[in-house]
Amino acid sequence: MSAKAAATRLNILQKAFALVYANGYRTTSIDQVIATTQVTKGAFFYHFKNKDDMGLAMINEVMRPGMEEALLTPLTSGKNPKEELYAMMHGLLLQNPFFVVKYGCPAINLIDELSGYSDAFNKTLTTLADNWRNAIIACIENGKSNGSIKPETNASQVALYVLASYGGIRNLGKMYGKDCYTPFLAEFKNYLSTL
Template sequence: MSKAETTRSSIIQKSFDLIYQKGYQATSVDEIIATTQVTKGAFFYHFKNKEEMGLAVISEIMSPRMSKFSTAYLRKGGDVRTNIYKMLEALLLKNDFFKVEYGCPLVNLIEEMSAHNQAFKKTA
């Protein structure tokens, strides 16, 4: 991975962490920059604005992780109800991506942003 790719990946991951804990609207670009220890120029080199970064968080972190996780359980044979139960049990108790105290990252973001931003609504 190149330095630019590593920087972009770090920005997206740290942004996800902050958004998950505090919410999208409560997380500022300045806070993301301070957390990632990149310059403001580096942030805006990778993302033209906060919205573009937020959409990248959804498409590059949230959606792939949630889809990969849920697909593994939902494609299993057998009783669908049992598979859904096992999926939720694993998601809540055995997955470091999902922290019970913060809720579901994707649902939180959808609830917070879908009424305010059509791009978020479509992406999520």
């Protein structure tokens, strides 16, 4: 693929991601994506067989790399899980310049909307969640190894709890706004102190 074609593909995926984040996957049409990117229908279909092909590519080529850089690498290489997990949650909720409170989290939204939509989306979204869960597990195991986390702590249970907590508070934020994040973070810090 030429550099121009790769740039066009990435532009389509980034613009589609912004539209899907604001409006949802099912209500975002190919025509809206084409209008936003100002590419021809032919150019769109050169890169993607259909809308679902584009949606899966959006998850794999836009969302996954962003998650790896912002979440996975810092957690797997960390030394103080309590601080790193809190910083991750605080950053996602209060410092991420892209996330819009009323829209929630793009990944959580897609899980809610598409995990039952098709096997392909379920598998792709499960991989996305599993990558994050595994990074949290690695973070907790690092803490167990260096003594900052109690040895009896079940890393897999903690990871599931952290993911569920994040998904829940992002969804509540859609209704209650950013103000619900601060008391959540205080309670999250209390939870981490028990590990």
